[in-house]
Each structure stands twice: as structure tokens, then as C-alpha cells.
Amino acid sequence: MRVKHYRSIVDCDVILSPLTVLLGFNASGKSNFLDALHFVADALETSPVQAAAGRGGLETLLHRSPEGAAASFELRLELSLGLPQSDDAVTATYGFKIGPDPTGEVPLLVLREAGSINLPSGTLRLPLGVHGRSSRLRLSASAIDEDAPQAVLESALRAMRFYELDSTVLRELDEKPPPRQPSLGPAGEYLGRVLGELAKDALGKERLDAYLSALVPDALGVDERREGRYSTVQARFRTGDGVETFLRESLSEGTLRAAGTLAALSQPAVLAGRVPLIGVEEPETALHPAGVNALYEALDDASTRTQVIVTSQSSDLLDSEYTRLEHIRAVANVDGVTRIGPVDAAGRSIVEKGLMSISELHRSGQMRPEWADQAPRQPGGGVGR
Ligand SMILES: Nc1ncnc2c1ncn2[C@@H]1O[C@H](COP(=O)(O)OP(=O)(O)OP(=O)(O)O)[C@@H](O)[C@H]1O
Numbered sequence: 001m002r003v004k005h006y007r008s009i010v011d012c013d014v015i016l017s018p019l020t021v022l023l024g025f026n027a028s029g030k031s032n033f034l035d036a037l038h039f040v041a042d043a044l045e046t047s048p049v050q051a052a053a054g055r056g057g058l059e060t061l062l063h064r065s066p067e068g069a070a071a072s073f074e075l076r077l078e079l080s081l082g083l084p085q086s087d088d089a090v091t092a093t094y095g096f097k098i099g100p101d102p103t104g105e106v107p108l109l110v111l112r113e114a115g116s117i118n119l120p121s122g123t124l125r126l127p128l129g130v131h132g133r134s135s136r137l138r139l140s141a142s143a144i145d146e147d148a149p150q151a152v153l154e155s156a157l158r159a160m161r162f163y164e165l166d167s168t169v170l171r172e173l174d175e176k177p178p179p180r181q182p183s184l185g186p187a188g189e190y191l192g193r194v195l196g197e198l199a200k201d202a203l204g205k206e207r208l209d210a211y212l213s214a215l216v217p218d219a220l221g222v223d224e225r226r227e228g229r230y231s232t233v234q235a236r237f238r239t240g241d242g243v244e245t246f247l248r249e250s251l252s253e254g255t256l257r258a259a260g261t262l263a264a265l266s267q268p269a270v271l272a273g274r275v276p277l278i279g280v281e282e283p284e285t286a287l288h289p290a291g292v293n294a295l296y297e298a299l300d301d302a303s304t305r306t307q308v309i310v311t312s313q314s315s316d317l318l319d320s321e322y323t324r325l326e327h328i329r330a331v332a333n334v335d336g337v338t339r340i341g342p343v344d345a346a347g348r349s350i351v352e353k354g355l356m357s358i359s360e361l362h363r364s365g366q367m368r369p370e371w372a373d374q375a376p377r378q379p380g381g382g383v384g385r
């Protein structure tokens, strides 16, 4: 993913792994990067205008520096795509550039939009060129036949899911009629219904419960609780010689958040292969350090079914036998500008020589992106830490 002039990012080119852990201190720009990817999905699902409005407007998205605001931002993805017409995945690119409307008539303009799909028969350049003034993305409007390569590209991008779980929402009594195929909402909406749906697949539900017991001491599992047409959650805990069920009001924040993250990773749409990517903000929040490493295994496991990106600042999360340097993208704020990259050579060598584990490297403050040590491109600025 290439991101230019979006929030704190000036220019980042990041290769994402099946599992990517964006690690960095507060305000380094982890959420901004994830949000850039989310913007692509939102802009295609609704429109760039709505996606920007939901984020406080274009002005908040354009990179600002003491020299002023950027004239536009640009997002570009390279991805692999499974097409119904071919057995092997093909590579594709898609991206756009957005800036303000100088006349002020519309909230923003799409200044450029481009995409291509490398079909076995040759490269298909998508006819997305911007003609005149437009605040819409042409990829959204181009889907005529749902099997057409560009429609597959568009729906794959729209199907990315992003989570910022909220325990109040996870705890809610859900009164709304169930969506046809319940999927977990961005803050954890429909947790009960998703668990109910998942229980139809015994293996999937067992796996979720097993991870929950590893994450939360004495927890045995989490289930949907139906109360008439309402749905919510309850959890089973080991108590003395027995098992006790606790209702939503008495569930701890950590239990709810663990259940939400696990449900996001194993919800039916993910198991069915319909979600190409899941982004989760700080999944370790409210979890006990001793259990949080089990979360890493759950993330790694899920990354065999969908691409997973998480933001984190926890060293404890990394304390897992499943943690790999290749999963990590270190994020740093250098003079107000976000830098994202693989762990730099110094950090890699410390881990490879066995001097520190990955979590110790992070804890010691020596986990830096490859980039941060390079001299700034523009003269005048110092390289901060
Ligand atoms: N348009 C912008 N131009 C420049 N910087 C921006 C812009 N919008 C946001 N920022 C900066 O981005 C930073 C916040 O980045 P972000 O929310 O991604 O941090 P984070 O790494 O997720 O931190 P946390 O761990 O606290 O969640 C803030 O310092 C903010 O000033």
C-alpha cells in the first residue's frame, strides 16, 4: 500500500504480510495508516465525499506541516485477486488521488483514479480516467457483470473489514432485526448473533472458545443469548467444581473485547473466504499481559484465512512463539511525519543474534522502522527520535 499526504503520512510504501502488526508509540501514525486503507473501502462502499465527511472532512485528512497543507492525498494498492475465470490469483492495482475543489462547489474532487488487472491474457487497464470535475469513484459505478474482473476488484476492496471494538457496544442488547448474514459491526455490533451463527459450525465455535479460555483466566466459552427477539452475549466460566454462566452486564471489558476480536477473526463471512482483509485496532486492550500472547496465535491462525492487520503498542502481545520479525512494521513519528517500515537492520540483528526477543526489543525502545535512520529528503530538518 502506498499512502501519500494522508494525515501524518507524507509518503509511505508498505508491504503488508498475511499478518501485519503495526507497532509504535502513541501518535506515531498506526491508526492513520490503517485508516487510509479503511478510507479506500469506505469510499467505494459509499463515496469519497461521505468517507471524508465521516472523518471530519477533507481538511483533516490532508497532511499538514508548518509549511501548510498538502494539495491532495493519494492512496494506491497492489493486491492479488482471485477471479472466477481463473484458478490462479492475479495481481491488480488500484488507487486514487483526492483534493479540494478550488471553486468550493463540491466538498472534494477525485483528481485521478487508475487501476489495472494482470489477466493471464494480458494487462487490463481499467477505464477509470477522470473526465472533468467529479467527486465520485468510477470503479464503484463500473460493475456491470459481477464476475467481470473490475467488479471482483471493487467488491474485494469493499469487503475489507475494520474494527475498533467498544465494550459498551459489545454488551448491547441487540434489538434490530438480524441482518441476513450477521457479520460483526465495526464497534462490535451483533456479537451475539455472530456467535449464534458461528455455533452452527461446531469446529469454528470450539476454536473461538479455546482461544477465549487461553486469553481470559477460567473462561470456557462465549455464546449467544436469545431473549425473545433480542440477542446478546453470555459467557461460561469455571467456578470451583462447576460452570457458571454470566450475562452481558457482568462480563468484564477484557472478556468482551477478547470475544469481539475472536468473533471478528472467525465470523462466518471470514470462514467463507468473503473477507480479504481484517484490520483491528489495538486488540490487546484490556487483556491481562499473561494471556495476551495467546492472542498472537489467534491472529496468526486467522491470517491463514484472511489478511490480518493490527495496530498495537504492546510488548506483551509479542511474547508469543508465533511472533515473527516479518510480521512487524515499526511505526515512528519523525518530526511530525509518520515512517513505517520493517524493523531496521540494527533491531533485526539484535533479535537474530539472540540478544533479545522481539518483545524485549520493543520494550527496550529499539524497534525502529528501516526508514527512521535515513536522513530526511528535504534539507533543514533533523532526524528526531
Ligand atoms: N492532517 C494531518 N496532518 C499531519 N498530522 C496529522 C494529521 N492528522 C493527524 N495527524 C497526527 O497524527 C497523529 C496521530 O496518529 P495516529 O492516531 O495514527 O497515532 P497512533 O499511532 O494510532 O497512536 P495511538 O497509539 O495513540 O492510537 C497525531 O499526532 C496527529 O497530530
Ligand SMILES: [Mg+2]
Pocket: 030, 031, 032, 311
Ligand atoms: Mg491509534
